[in-house]
Amino acid sequence: MTGGAGYIGGHVVRSLLGRGDGVVVVDDLSEGSAARIGAAELVRLDVADPAALGGLTAAMAGADAVVHLAARKQVGESVKRPAWYFQQNVGGVAGVLAAMERAGVGRLVFSSSAAVYGVPAGAGAGGRIAETAPTRPVNPYGETKLAGEWAIRDAATAWGLRAVSLRYFNVAGAGWPDLGDSAALNLIPLVFEALDAGGVPVIFGEDYPTPDGTCVRDYVHVRDVAAAHLAALDRLAAPGPADATALNIGTGVGASVRQVVAAVAQAAGRDVAPTAGSRRPGDPPSLVCDPGLAWRELGWRASAGLPEIVASAWAAWRSAHDAGAPAGGAVA
Ligand SMILES: NC(=O)c1ccc[n+]([C@@H]2O[C@H](COP(=O)([O-])OP(=O)(O)OC[C@H]3O[C@@H](n4cnc5c(N)ncnc54)[C@H](O)[C@@H]3O)[C@@H](O)[C@H]2O)c1
Numbered sequence: 001m002t003g004g005a006g007y008i009g010g011h012v013v014r015s016l017l018g019r020g021d022g023v024v025v026v027d028d029l030s031e032g033s034a035a036r037i038g039a040a041e042l043v044r045l046d047v048a049d050p051a052a053l054g055g056l057t058a059a060m061a062g063a064d065a066v067v068h069l070a071a072r073k074q075v076g077e078s079v080k081r082p083a084w085y086f087q088q089n090v091g092g093v094a095g096v097l098a099a100m101e102r103a104g105v106g107r108l109v110f111s112s113s114a115a116v117y118g119v120p121a122g123a124g125a126g127g128r129i130a131e132t133a134p135t136r137p138v139n140p141y142g143e144t145k146l147a148g149e150w151a152i153r154d155a156a157t158a159w160g161l162r163a164v165s166l167r168y169f170n171v172a173g174a175g176w177p178d179l180g181d182s183a184a185l186n187l188i189p190l191v192f193e194a195l196d197a198g199g200v201p202v203i204f205g206e207d208y209p210t211p212d213g214t215c216v217r218d219y220v221h222v223r224d225v226a227a228a229h230l231a232a233l234d235r236l237a238a239p240g241p242a243d244a245t246a247l248n249i250g251t252g253v254g255a256s257v258r259q260v261v262a263a264v265a266q267a268a269g270r271d272v273a274p275t276a277g278s279r280r281p282g283d284p285p286s287l288v289c290d291p292g293l294a295w296r297e298l299g300w301r302a303s304a305g306l307p308e309i310v311a312s313a314w315a316a317w318r319s320a321h322d323a324g325a326p327a328g329g330a331v332a
Contacts, residue, residue, distance in 0.1 A: 001025050002047050002096060003070030004040060005032025007181045008111070008171055011226035012067060013037050014179070019230065026059050027070060036179060048091035053099055060103035065233050068096045069111040071144070074185065078141035089144035090151070097155045107236040108163040109229055112149055112246060114218075115142030116167060119284040128290040131167070131246055138282060149246055156244040163243075164232040164297075168225055169250035169289050173309035175223035180316025187217075187257065188310060191264045191272070192317045201272065203257050205279035208286075214257035216286040218250035221304035221312070225249055231298040250289035251302040263310040 001016075003009040004025030009032065016023050023040040026047060034042055043059040045052040047070050060066060071089045072078065078085040093110070100108065118138040120129050137143045148165075155161040172188050174180035184193035194201040206213040228249050255263075258274075265272040295301050304312075 001040075001067040001069065002092070003027055003032065003068070003111070005029055005034060005036050005042070006069060007032075007179070008168075008222055008225055009067075009069045010036030010179045011175045011222050012069070012229045013040050014176065015223075015226040015230055024059050024063065026056060047095045048088045050091075050095070053095060053102075056095060056099040057102045060099055060105050063103070063105050065107035065109070065236060066096060066100055066105055067109045067229055067233070068093065071111065073113075073141065075115070075139050075141045078139055078144070082140035085140045085144050086147070089141075090147045093148040093151050097151060097161070100161070101155070101159055106160060106162055106242075107233070108152060108161060109232045109236070110148060110152055110163060110165045112165040112167045113142065113145045114167055114169045114248070114250070114287055114289065115139065116146045116149065116246075117287070118142060119282070120287070127286075128252060128288050129248065130290040131248055131293055149244070153244040156242045160242040161244065162236050162240070163245070164236060165244065165246040166225075166228055166232060166249045166294075167246055167289075169218035169220055169248070169287065171222050171225050172219045173221040173223065173304065173312040174316035175221075175226060175312070177316045177319040179222075180313060180320055181222075182317070182320050187260055188219075188264065188313050189317065191261055192268075192314065195264070195268060195270065195272065196321060201261055201274045202277040203261070203274045204277045205283065206276050207279075210256060210285050212256050212258045215283055216254035216256045216288060218253065218288040219255055219260070219306055219309050220250045220302050221309045223312075224251075224302040224304055228294065228298060228300050231300040235298055245297065247294040247297060248289035248291050249294060249302075250291050251305070252289060252291045253305070254286060254288040255306045259306065260310070263306050264314070266307065267311045267314040
């Protein structure tokens with residue numbers, strides 16, 4: 001597995017180890033932490049470095065399958081450093097595919113993203129996005145994820161790779177308190193950070209065409225996301241022709257910024273009175289997936305709703321911040 005030392009990867013590693021699978025983690029530890037991978041073996045290298053191809057191939061020796069999570073994932077940074085994002089994220093997929101072909105490993109689960117959809121038509125009307133929606137990313141990060149999907153699809157055609165690309169929506173929460181997302185770059189940890197600083201969270205835009213005027217997103221528990229990887233690996237292990245499928249990974253239920261702030265207030269047991277800010281450019285009003293294809297293809301369904309997601313995230317945030325220790329990992 002690549003990127004196993006990160007936020008989502010740590011959950012996938014622990015879930016795989018928990019069911020008795022052997023795991024080798026390839027990670028450069030640029031964002032993650034070795035503390036997150038437990039008993040799994042760590043191979044420290046940059047998957048996008050052509051000079052690391054031999055090491056990457058050796059790390060895959062004897063593996064049944066690869067889960068490729070390692071990537072740069074900050075949208076704003078991708079706008080400022082597009083070439084680096086292509087080098088890292090598309091170069092990373094290319095390196096992983098080359099190593100898999102060399103090592104004779106024929107099954108791949110890839111971390112894609114809802115960012116491949118960009119700003120879907122009808123996103124303000126509460127419509128849910130299916131995989132058949134046009135893929136029109138609006139930033140370099142989303143473009144690199146879509147290009148990764150294309151490279152994987154082409155490998156399926158060229159040499160028989162069997163692959164599933166998982167298009168995660170808004171991953172949040174913590175499956176274990178020590179595996180939380182400690183960086184305050186997503187809405188939920190941003191609200192936590194504001195509370196800890198004694199401030200109030202800002203809501204960017206309250207005049208969107210949504211039920212309460214604030215943006216709506218599909219929050220999916222990271223524990224459910226990890227379970228989707230195990231289900232995808234099982235699907236790929238079953239006999240079938242080479243193909244490359246892309247599946248939405250979300251709940252199909254949207255939560256507005258106001259609802260998230262209310263859930264945080266509930267979990268933290270505090271009054272939270274957000275202030276109104278102006279809209280941020282490029283924020284679609286609503287991004288909620290139709291998860292039906294993943295239900296049918298994987299026999300997988302997200303089980304946690306917003307209250308459980310936020311409560312688990314809060315418990316992890318408290319355990320990281322009250323102890324005064326870094327939580328190890330992850331920006332989002
Ligand atoms: N967090 C989300 O909400 C979300 C949503 C959609 C997609 N994703 C995707 O899921 C994957 C995992 O995200 P995360 O939230 O766990 O991120 P993260 O930053 O916590 O984890 C990424 C891990 O990959 C490693 N890494 C990055 N580039 C590397 C490279 N070139 N070589 C080796 N290791 C490298 C980092 O050290 C880190 O441990 C990413 O591909 C991301 O794009 C995340």
